[in-house]
Amino acid sequence: MAKKAPSSSALRTVFLCSACGNESPKWFGRCPHCNEWNTAVEETPRASTHPEKHGYGVGAGAPEPKRLADIEGRGEDRRRSGIGELDRVLGGGLVPGSLVLIGGDPGIGKSTLALQLAGALGRAEHSVLYVSGEESPRQARMRAERIALRGAADHLWLHSEIDLDAIAAEVDRLNPSLLVIDSIQTLYVPSLNAAPGSVSQVRECGLRLLRLAKDRSLPVILIGHVTKDGSVAGPRTLEHMVDVVLYLEGDAHHEYRILSAAKNRFGSTNEIGVFEMRGDGLSEVENPSERLLRDRGLEVPGSAVVASIEGSRPLLVEVQALVAPTHFANPQRVAQGVDPRRLAVVIAVLEKRAGLSLAGTDVFVNVAGGIRLEEPAADLGLALALASSFRDIPLAPDMVAVGEVGLGGELRPVPHMERRLQEAVRLGFRSAVIPKRNAPAAESGKGKAASTIEHVAAATLDEAIDRCFPARAAGTTRPSPGPRPARTSTRG
Numbered sequence: 001m002a003k004k005a006p007s008s009s010a011l012r013t014v015f016l017c018s019a020c021g022n023e024s025p026k027w028f029g030r031c032p033h034c035n036e037w038n039t040a041v042e043e044t045p046r047a048s049t050h051p052e053k054h055g056y057g058v059g060a061g062a063p064e065p066k067r068l069a070d071i072e073g074r075g076e077d078r079r080r081s082g083i084g085e086l087d088r089v090l091g092g093g094l095v096p097g098s099l100v101l102i103g104g105d106p107g108i109g110k111s112t113l114a115l116q117l118a119g120a121l122g123r124a125e126h127s128v129l130y131v132s133g134e135e136s137p138r139q140a141r142m143r144a145e146r147i148a149l150r151g152a153a154d155h156l157w158l159h160s161e162i163d164l165d166a167i168a169a170e171v172d173r174l175n176p177s178l179l180v181i182d183s184i185q186t187l188y189v190p191s192l193n194a195a196p197g198s199v200s201q202v203r204e205c206g207l208r209l210l211r212l213a214k215d216r217s218l219p220v221i222l223i224g225h226v227t228k229d230g231s232v233a234g235p236r237t238l239e240h241m242v243d244v245v246l247y248l249e250g251d252a253h254h255e256y257r258i259l260s261a262a263k264n265r266f267g268s269t270n271e272i273g274v275f276e277m278r279g280d281g282l283s284e285v286e287n288p289s290e291r292l293l294r295d296r297g298l299e300v301p302g303s304a305v306v307a308s309i310e311g312s313r314p315l316l317v318e319v320q321a322l323v324a325p326t327h328f329a330n331p332q333r334v335a336q337g338v339d340p341r342r343l344a345v346v347i348a349v350l351e352k353r354a355g356l357s358l359a360g361t362d363v364f365v366n367v368a369g370g371i372r373l374e375e376p377a378a379d380l381g382l383a384l385a386l387a388s389s390f391r392d393i394p395l396a397p398d399m400v401a402v403g404e405v406g407l408g409g410e411l412r413p414v415p416h417m418e419r420r421l422q423e424a425v426r427l428g429f430r431s432a433v434i435p436k437r438n439a440p441a442a443e444s445g446k447g448k449a450a451s452t453i454e455h456v457a458a459a460t461l462d463e464a465i466d467r468c469f470p471a472r473a474a475g476t477t478r479p480s481p482g483p484r485p486a487r488t489s490t491r492g
Contacts, residue, residue, distance in 0.1 A: 015040045016199040021237045034236070043200045078266075079177075079219070082120025085275060085284045086113070088311075089246060089259050091267015094178070096217040098266065099210050101184075101239065103224045103232040104248035109257055110223050112281050113248060114180050115144060117221065122152025126177035129170060133162040133186030133196075147281035162186050162196060164205050168212060176218070181209065183223040184238070206238045239263065250277075250370045256291075257282060258370060271311030289316040289427060292369040298397040302389030305400045305429070306381035307420035308373055314416070314423035316400065318368040319378065321385035326362045337367025338382060339374070346383050346405060353409030354383075354462045356390055377414040379405035380433060380464065387465050395468055398430040399456075403438070409461045411435035425452050432456065433464055 015024045018041050022033035030037050078093035087093045090100075104110045118128040132140050137158045149156070157174060161167055164187050171179060181187065187205040188196040195201065206222075213220045222242065224232040232239060239245050243265045250257040259273035274285040285291050293316060297303060302321040307314060319338075326332065335343045343365055350356045365382065367373055380403035388395050402420055404412040417438045424432060431454040439457035458464035 013042050016043050017041075018199050019236050021199060021203055041199050043194050043198055079121075079126075081117050082124060083113075083117060083284065084286075085259065085273030086117065088313075089261050089264075089267075089271050089273045090244065091264060091271070094219040095243070095266045096219060097214050098219050098244060099213045099222065099242040100220065100244040100246065101222045101224055101232060101242045102246045102248060103226050105226060108248050108250060109275070109277055109282055110248055111182055112143070112147060113259075113275075114182060114221055114223055115140075115149070116147060116281055118156055118178065118180055119144070119147070119149035119152040121178055122149070122155035125155055127155045127157065127174060128178045128180065129157045129159060129174055129176040130180045130182070131159045131161060131167055132182045133160070134183065136160050146279075162188055164189050164208055168208070171212065171216070171218070178219050178221065179212075180221045181223065183225060184209075185225050203237055206241055210241055249372075254370055256285070256370050258372070268311055271313070272315075288369075289314070289423060292317050292371065293427065296368070299394045301392050301394045302385055304381040304385035304388065304395055305424075306373065306378045307400050307402045307424055307432070308371075308375060308378060309416050309420065314419050315371070316423055316427060316429075317371045317373065319373070319381050319385045320366045320368060321382070321389045322364040323358065323361045323386060323389040324364075326360055328362075331358075331360065332362040332364070334363070335365045337370070337372050338365055338378065342376075342379070343382070345407070346379055346386065349405055349407065349409055349461060350383060350386060353460070354387070354465055356387060358386070358390065361390070375414075376404035376412075377402050377420075379403065380411060380435075380461070383461055384433065384464065384468055387469070391469060393469050396431060398428065399433065399468070400424045400429045400431075401433045401464075403433070403435045403458075403464075405461055411437075411458055411460060411464065413437040421453055430454060433458065433468060435459070 015027050016022070017031040017034060017036065018039045019036040020031060020034040022031055024032070024040070027042075028040050031039050078095055080093045081087055081090070094100075102110050102114065115130065118130050121128050130140065135143075137160050140158050144156075157176065159167065159170055161170075167187075184202060184205060185197040188201050189204050189208070192201055192204055209220055209222065212218065224238070226232055232245070242263075244261060245263040246259060246261055248257055248259050255277050257275040257277055259275065261267070261269045261271065263269065274288040275282040276285050293305065296305075296318050302323070304319050305316055306319050307316050309315070333340060333343060333347070343363070347358050347363060351358055363386065365385070381401035383405055384395060384401050402414055402417065404414055406412050413435045417434065421432055433456045436457040436459040439455050456464075456467050458467055
């Protein structure tokens with residue numbers, strides 16, 4: 001008797017979009033859902049499972065809907081992590097039942113930060129289950145000894161496992177206060193016919209961990225790998241289902257690391273945490289402005305200090321610019337720490353409104369310390385740094401610049417001027433170039449900033465350059481990379 005051929009449904013495969021998780025029965029070059037190219041991944045559909053077994057289907061124990069008035073309301077019950085910079089970015093601490101995803105480049109310090117968080121809670125006598133799918137317990141112990149997790153060994157449990165069902169069983173047995181998964185791409189669900197790290201496995205593991213966190217009010221930390229473009233690997237739905245998405249950024253060749261939030265359901269996404277990578281782990285930088293300006297060169301053309309606001313924290317950073325004659329047909333425009341498109345706008349305004357001819361020069365801009373400036377208040381400092389390098393005249397070493405530059409060359413006011421100036425006064429700055437519309441608010445603001453710092457108020461970018469480089473108006477400038485074209489009138 002001939003054997004029965006397997007059904008076509010048992011051998012059927014589907015194609016999933018690695019960006020959005022869209023499922024298609026046939027291969028596609030461009031995803032019809034999110035319009036991304038070359039994101040089709042072949043997967044075998046998951047086997048039939050019982051939703052009630054995993055706690056997120058329509059089982060007998062499924063929760064019933066409740067009226068909003070019947071739900072008990074209470075304030076945020078946050079748990080301090082013991083790491084101040086991490087608590088700042090999280091919005092005050094870990095929220096019970098929250099799912100936090102930490103991403104970053106390989107070797108940037110994600111696992112170190114997670115292990116230090118586990119150690120801090122362990123020292124506070126909170127039990128922590130640290131699941132490592134990439135390291136053995138001995139390797140994790142060596143890393144823990146390197147970062148000196150003293151007093152936390154009795155409350156820190158290490159588990160080298162990638163089976164999510166086995167991990168859930170250990171959570172039931174230990175009942176920890178925190179669960180750390182390192183990393184989400186190494187986990188798998190045995191009922192799925194797919195390899196660990198595939199789109200279907202990452203999505204299914206994320207859903208089950210989400211239900212585990214919500215049902216037990218257990219905060220869960222997920223560490224995720226990143227792709228070449230810097231986003232977390234796996235389906236985009238992974239970032240949508242978690243409560244908080246954190247990114248640990250920085251240059252591997254420098255010591256500073258910046259922790260920022262791309263998504264936070266329990267707080268602001270504008271806060272940043274600054275760490276310093278040492279041999280014994282990540283160390284908090286309590287005064288980042290002073291540390292970032294520590295190695296700043298004085299009386300150097302092309303250097304300007306910008307007073308920025310990152311969330312609730314005023315931050316003073318150095319913007320460096322280098323303008324040099326070009327040897328190419330197309331001049332180079334290289335920007336690190338600022339948006340290249342914003343740099344192009346500032347260069348265009350300098351040429352059109354301030355009379356600086358930068359068309360035949362290469363322009364290089366860098367924000368010292370690995371900080372990225374996103375707010376428009378950094379425009380004035382960027383423009384002054386470019387003008388300083390172009391005219392080869394240094395700015396005053398005790399001057400700070402704050403202001404947004406409009407396309408018409410006008411300086412627009414920025415918020416929180418008093419807080420910015422207070423930070424500048426604390427670090428010893430004596431003058432501040434600000435928009436004219438910010439001057440009354442700065443002078444009438446509370447505190448000592450108005451009385452101890454000189455306000456150089458300007459209405460336009462051209463006026464601000466004239467105020468910062470008096471020699472330019474007198475015609476005694478030093479040699480510059482290129483001649484400044486004379487202004488001509490188009491009136492008859």
